[in-house]
Amino acid sequence: MPRLLIVHHTPSPSCQAMFEAVLAGATDPEIHGVEVVRRPALAATVPDALAADGYLLGTPANLGMMSGALKVFFDLAYYPCLDATRGRPFGLYVHGNDDTAGAVRGIESVTTGLGWVKATGVVSVTGEPSRPDLQACWELGATVAAGLMA
Known part of the structure; x- marks a missing residue:
């Protein structure tokens, strides 16, 4: 069964709302045969990453960068x-x-180096997430998960 790893840093209510929307999309009942594993970024391990077939990454932008x-x-x-993970979707x-530009740029630099493939556009939100922002998060989770269905 394909495995989707969600690696997130969720320190604020806004990040939590976005994470929950991404998770809801990834675990939608119409998506079958995909195991969704979620790990806080500081608890995610190398074996978690190696065992995954795709990734969802979530972070606040801190001082123009991804979270520590x-x-x-x-x-x-x-x-x-x-x-080992080259070509996997994220x-x-x-x-x-x-502003989120620096954080997005930094993560895209790392994922490009890893050879991961962007499955869909980045969801970038400033301020409190709106209903359309949360819908975009749901769609992000659903899109990446559905792409892993066998």
């Missing part, structure tokens, strides 16, 4: 996953108070 927690995950997993959602 997501950076720690990438620091630990990068070299062990470098060749999706990304980012929340910022006023």
Whole structure:
């Protein structure tokens, strides 16, 4: 059964709302045969990353960068996953108070180095997530998960 790994750092109510919408999309009852595993970024391990067939990444934008927690995950997993996970799909959602560009750029740099393939557009939200923002998060989760269906 294909496995989707959600690696997230969820320190705020806005990030939590986005995470819950992504999770709801990924676990929609119409998506069959995909195991969804969720890990806080500081708890995600190299074996988690190696066992996954696709990834959803979620982070706040802190001072123009991805969270330190997501950076720690990438620091630990990068070299062990470098060749083993090349070509796997991923999706990304980012929340910022006023800007997310630096965080998105940093994550895209790492995922490009890993050879991961963007499954759909990035969901980037500044300020409190609106209903359309949360719908976009749901669609992100559903799209990445559905892409893994056998």
